[in-house]
Amino acid sequence: xxxxxxxxxxxxxxxxxxxxxxxxxxxxxxxxxxxxxxxxxxxxxxxxxxxxxxxxxxxxxxxxxxxxxxxxxxxxxxxxxxxxxxxxxxxxxxxxxxxxxxxxxxxxxxxxxxxxxxxxxxxxxxxxxxxxxxxxxxxxxxxx
Numbered sequence: 261x262x263x264x265x266x267x268x269x270x271x272x273x274x275x276x277x278x279x280x281x282x283x284x285x286x287x288x289x290x291x292x293x294x295x296x297x298x299x300x301x302x303x304x305x306x307x308x309x310x311x312x313x314x315x316x317x318x319x320x321x322x323x324x325x326x327x328x329x330x331x332x333x334x335x336x337x338x339x340x341x342x343x344x345x346x347x348x349x350x351x352x353x354x355x356x357x358x359x360x361x362x363x364x365x366x367x368x369x370x371x372x373x374x375x376x377x378x379x380x381x382x383x384x385x386x387x388x389x390x391x392x393x394x395x396x397x398x399x400x401x402x403x404x
Contacts (some may be wrong), residue, residue: 315343315396317384323404326373331384331396333368340365340386340393345372348381352398355391362387375403 317331327353329345342365346357361372385392 276313313317315384315394317382317388317396317399319382319399320363321401321403322371324373325375326371326404327375327378327382327401327403328369328371329382329384330369333386337386337394340388341390342387344387344392345370345387346383346385346392347375349379351381351399351400352395353383354395355385377403379403 264362276382279315282324313333313334313336314338315333317329319330320328322328331343333340333343343363345361345363346353346355347359348354359375361370379400382401384396386394
């Protein structure tokens with residue numbers, strides 16, 4: 261009798277697990293995994309706070325239109341295609357930026373010369389499929 265109960269219980273559990281993997285499409289009461297109006301080739305971007313899972317950017321004006329950048333990245337981004345430093349006049353620049361500079365995946369710094377004088381905002385983003393994916397904090401620099 262215990263064997264029959266065990267077999268029936270196992271079958272019931274298998275049916276319950278299998279029902280969750282049925283591959284049915286979402287109904288009106290369920291939430292679809294992707295918004296219908298988002299193009300499939302567009303990557304959504306996020307602006308994380310300074311957490312262990314985000315890029316943290318530091319910048320220092322050196323004079324003569326030069327700024328030194330250094331950033332840290334979470335270990336999960338070690339496989340990124342590279343990084344893009346974005347320049348803008350408003351906070352939190354995104355693509356397309358007024359100016360940008362790309363670095364390879366192994367770089368975590370850049371001294372950028374020839375920048376116009378005045379206040380500017382910078383962010384670094386990780387590049388995935390040629391576009392910015394994850395952004396750093398915004399840094400305002402007074403370029404001399």
